[in-house]
Amino acid sequence: MSQRKSYAVGTGLFIVLGFAALAYLATQTSSIANRYAGATYTVDAKFANIGQLKERAPVKIAGVRVGQVESIGLEPNTAVADVKLAIDLRYDKIPADSVATVFTSGLLGDQYVGIEYGHAKQYVAAGGTFSLTHSSPPLEEMLGKFFGAGGAADAIGGTYKVTAHFSNVGALSAGASVKMAGVPIGQVVSVVAEPTKLDAVVTLAIDNRYNQIPDDSAAAVFTSGLIGSQYVAIQPGGSPDVLKNGDEMILTQSAMQLEDLIGKFLVNGSGNADKKDAAAGK
Amino acid sequence: MSARMSPDNVVVRSLAQIGDCGLFLLKILAALPRSTRYARETVRQLWFVGAMSLTIIMTCGLFVGMVLALQLYHVLSIFGGTAATGTVVAISIYRELGPVVTALLFAGRAGTAITAEIGLMRATDQIAAMELMAVDPLAYVVAPRFLAGLIAMPLLSSVFCALGIFGGHLVGVNWLGIDNGTFWSNMTATVDVWQDIINGVVWKSFVFGAVVALIAVFQGFTAPPTSEGVAYATTRTVVASSIAILALDFVLTAFLM
Numbered sequence: 001m002s003q004r005k006s007y008a009v010g011t012g013l014f015i016v017l018g019f020a021a022l023a024y025l026a027t028q029t030s031s032i033a034n035r036y037a038g039a040t041y042t043v044d045a046k047f048a049n050i051g052q053l054k055e056r057a058p059v060k061i062a063g064v065r066v067g068q069v070e071s072i073g074l075e076p077n078t079a080v081a082d083v084k085l086a087i088d089l090r091y092d093k094i095p096a097d098s099v100a101t102v103f104t105s106g107l108l109g110d111q112y113v114g115i116e117y118g119h120a121k122q123y124v125a126a127g128g129t130f131s132l133t134h135s136s137p138p139l140e141e142m143l144g145k146f147f148g149a150g151g152a153a154d155a156i157g158g159t160y161k162v163t164a165h166f167s168n169v170g171a172l173s174a175g176a177s178v179k180m181a182g183v184p185i186g187q188v189v190s191v192v193a194e195p196t197k198l199d200a201v202v203t204l205a206i207d208n209r210y211n212q213i214p215d216d217s218a219a220a221v222f223t224s225g226l227i228g229s230q231y232v233a234i235q236p237g238g239s240p241d242v243l244k245n246g247d248e249m250i251l252t253q254s255a256m257q258l259e260d261l262i263g264k265f266l267v268n269g270s271g272n273a274d275k276k277d278a279a280a281g282k
Numbered sequence: 283m284s285a286r287m288s289p290d291n292v293v294v295r296s297l298a299q300i301g302d303c304g305l306f307l308l309k310i311l312a313a314l315p316r317s318t319r320y321a322r323e324t325v326r327q328l329w330f331v332g333a334m335s336l337t338i339i340m341t342c343g344l345f346v347g348m349v350l351a352l353q354l355y356h357v358l359s360i361f362g363g364t365a366a367t368g369t370v371v372a373i374s375i376y377r378e379l380g381p382v383v384t385a386l387l388f389a390g391r392a393g394t395a396i397t398a399e400i401g402l403m404r405a406t407d408q409i410a411a412m413e414l415m416a417v418d419p420l421a422y423v424v425a426p427r428f429l430a431g432l433i434a435m436p437l438l439s440s441v442f443c444a445l446g447i448f449g450g451h452l453v454g455v456n457w458l459g460i461d462n463g464t465f466w467s468n469m470t471a472t473v474d475v476w477q478d479i480i481n482g483v484v485w486k487s488f489v490f491g492a493v494v495a496l497i498a499v500f501q502g503f504t505a506p507p508t509s510e511g512v513a514y515a516t517t518r519t520v521v522a523s524s525i526a527i528l529a530l531d532f533v534l535t536a537f538l539m
Contacts, residue, residue, distance in 0.1 A: 007325070007326055007329040007330075007333075008325055010329050011325050011326075011328045011329040011332065011333055013333065014328070014332045014333035014336060014434075015328075015332075015433075015437060017336070017437075017441060018332075018434075018436070018437025018438065018440050018441055019437065019440075021437075021440035021441045021444035022436070022437070022440035022483070022484065024444050025376070025440060025443055025479050025483065026475050026479050026480075028470075029372055029447055029466075029469050029470060030470060030473040030474060030478065030479055031470060031471065031472075031473060032475050110471065
């Protein structure tokens, strides 16, 4: 009898322990831990670009979590993102002219909505709107300001083809975009090695709409952002003649290798590294 | 039984085994209503396969969590992303390692014992004696063990995961110095209760528990009544369970994702 009792008690303990562990996992380590027991009120915020913001992303004031993103929609007529923020009722004294901004935690982190307090005497009410918003600044755009990149290729209608010779195309591949002033105007059709001149021949298909490009324009291989893909940028020249189908672009600038660039700044750059490797090879 | 003894090739024999196993599952399910009168036996089996497995499950869970945190910390530090350690530890334990490793341990710890026990019952004519006494061995011997496996696995898996998180926290926060708040807040921001805990921990380990328990009782019940036969059956339990767990894991993941 006592034998049976002991294992019955042990089994009971085991079941309780198992369910306790499950409850712990579900409530303490999952998103339920972030759910608010208290009631929330909903405030609208309209953004031109929300980047990678997702539903249930945190809403923070001064870095403190005060709510979460309830839903994300698109206003069809104005093409702005309509983000509904569910904010804890305890924080109901948010000035109506506060600014809602889409921030990124760290360089590669998740995005969240930050609210910076304004100075208005009125508080934003349930169903109200933050009229002042800052959109998500995409990393590519910020870097693009430094590197002269940004944007994405659009659909292409009729095209004409020109070729350009580069001594080094880096990681450029067919399908990469061709941009002028940062705006995509075409794409790379092929990248092949020239057997006699020992350089790379890149064929560009440029949209027929852009048929006024001077024939002394320069083509350069750029990189979007630090670790982005490579594209061909066209810098217009001053010639009165325009590029036509089958023309070759004379002025080119090859891909800048990040390693080379860094090497120029650092003492132990690529040049020395090569020598070191050679020395080590002996 | 006859299919296994015939000198067919390995494919036919495997198919026959799977077919026998499926039919055996139907028999167990049919015997479940009759086994309700042996509820005490189910509790005893739950004690044996569940509570007695806790030590190994907890130890392994702790170490799996610790080694995950250690590995991830060093890989993530390359990208400056050590703050994600807690998230990745939690997600990988909940979705994969928790259910799978628990099921593998369960097959080794409890499955083999079930097979050997039932196989020896058969070899020592205890099963035949039960039948003579009008006690249905399916209801008295097989069904309680199957049920116990079914109930024990999700619970064991939950304990494994909780200890894994604890181990990850121990190494990540106390040893490697990740910020405690970052560890938890990143984890709670990413782990979804439905996707990761219900689908991952509970549902997967429930299926694994059913498969391991079924294979164990089937191999035991159909083992040739010799010492060699029981030994082979025990080995087959481990091999077949492991293959079934890992193959099913892929299928389940593909469906649940």
